[in-house]
Amino acid sequence: MDTAKTHQQWLIEMEAESRSKQTRFINGISTKLRRPMVTEPPRHPYRGAPDFWNAYEWNEQERIERFTSNFRIVGGHVERFTTMDDVTRFIAEKAKELSVKYVIRQNQPELDALNLEGELPEAQVSVWNSDPGQYWKARSAEADFGVVMADYAAAYTGSITVLSSKDKGRSVSLLPTVLMAIIPVERLKTRLGEIMVHFDEGGRESLPAGIHFISGPSRSADIENDLTIGVHGPGVVYALIVG
């Protein structure tokens, strides 16, 4: 039986092999391109979307309307609230209506403030990664509701963006039956590019392991082109726009 240490050694050997292979592999590409290897960043005059698109922007009302219609057309639900108290009330009502037993939520101050633990006495509310001894993927897999704060949203495609961290599990927006994503209205942009620019500007070191754009409930048309909802991910997705 291999110990962790020998696995580590194996990985180091593989890396040495990979690095020597890299030189040959990339040199082969340069040779095929009939020039020496390019090591300086080449000028990229066509980077990103065309200029007319980068200037495209809707006002807040239009962003809300377009997001709503795009999200609904693919089978998602959208609700509009003025305050976070309204959000708490809505989630509590839905939980009661659907007899929810298990809820999992991200570990974020905005969600602490919802006080779901107090408002949903019938349900067991778990807070992602709040106890290192817990198997959090299983807690998410059994959850009826997953509650997350959206980091961004894009109206043009009807997409919610969530970024992973210690306090924000990728599983929470993926494994529960129902996903509740709260979108503070100032995070709702027009285009995907307004979100992606942060990843380019922040650079590699700023990025989390998982960045996910979610545009409605999980779906498949693999059986006779007949639309099926909730194949692997949540089959019911609520976008709750607040502010």
Add this chain to the structure above:
Amino acid sequence: MSGGHGHSDGATVKERADLAMNNEFLRKAVKFTTERLKGGKLKATDEHGNWEEWRERGRQIRLHTIAHLDYYLNRFVDNARANGVHVHFADTAEEAVHISLSIAERKQAKTVVKSKSMVTEELHLNHALESIGVDPIETDLGEYIIQLAGETPSHIIIPAIHKNRYQIADLLSEDAGEKLEPDTQVLAGYVRRKLRTKFLEADIGMTGCNFAIAETGSMVLFENEGNARMVTTVPKTQITLMGMERIIPSWADLEVMATLLPRSATGQKLTVYMSGITGPRRAEDADGPDEMHIIIVDNGRSLQLGDPEFQELLNCIRCGACLNACPVYRHIGGHAYGGTYSGPIGAVLTPSLQKNVAEWDDIANASSLCGACYEACPVKIPLHDMLIYLRRRKVEQGHGDKIEAAGMKGFATVMSKSSRFKTVLKIGKLGQKLVARKGEIRIKVGPLKGWNSYRVTPTLPKKSFRDGWGTLEAEIRNGLQEMAPEMKNRMEQIVKDRAKGGGHGYGHG
């Protein structure tokens, strides 16, 4: 993939197409699905507006990246390593398989959950995993069905396009050990439950890669079901197999690809999930893989680099729009192409990924050269030009017929005189006229029979083509009327045979 048709019974495209053509359901299903996808694409691109500008931008980004592939690949690899990814390089399918199996062995893996990946199909990785006692589980609904049936995908986007719900219910009932109703919700619900436990138990998650972002070392996956997210979130080890040309420079460039790919593939504004994975889980994260490997695969791709006629093949973003647009694909279905990739892209890519001209097969003949594939392509790959180049090369290297060579030179002359990118469709039509009207080429050339059998025979049932194909169909029927009597008789005999349910032997010389 060597040999090109390991999983199909027929030896040539023509023979395999005979099988497909005899399967009335396949033909209807393929047509129904592809027309729906095509309709969705047209609606989505229309709604979005400025489609030509987006296509041109997509093409420029791909051209730029491939022209500097050495730089961007190095940059991607450096960044991925800095993110904690173990990067490997594989020149061949065998090497990629060897690396994958070594990892599985080190991890003492029992099961591998896989999300849809054309590269792993290309490598026949499932068989290899089985050979060392590892159970590979396809988790995409369509792929799971195909795996149960012991088949290979027939469409890039909808792999089970050729199965109906009753056939699927039979397969899944056998898997479940109980009778499942042929109801889509019931069947999908069964697969969801069954695969949930598989995701949680699996030792390794295996994915393909739609795009790899050089500047941050991130890999990007587009999907609708959520299984690719499962595969990259739940198992402790992740292996990603990536074609070496999947690179784009930045997230800004991803916006363009995200605009082109889903609209072209399924007519969606964006797939339900688009995930950018940047390395394994961070030390303090409670999900995501502990260990992440990316295997960068050549397997014949570099053969297209530096080749002026075929380098643009590396621009392909695997959307499947050319399949949906292709009148030939819509008639014969994906399995007839015999390789991993079907349709117009498969007709060019399959032979191009192989070194040996003798293995080029007759696949390039399975095209009407009508230019619909180019028109549909979101990054403007001139596929129909490439089909001509491929046929010319085959002929030049002595695998064709001299008189066909004369015909191909005719094409080449027309092609070289015209400004290719603006008048492609016209050229395609001109090419047809050349063959249809210059009697000595059309009538006497033996090898063109094979070509004609695809262009002509399938169109005999008049309703085969949609309205948009009216002109093409008229041209082809004109061609038929001008055909030499003996050839016409043969064609008519074919139709009679097919009506009798025989259907074998048409077009065979």
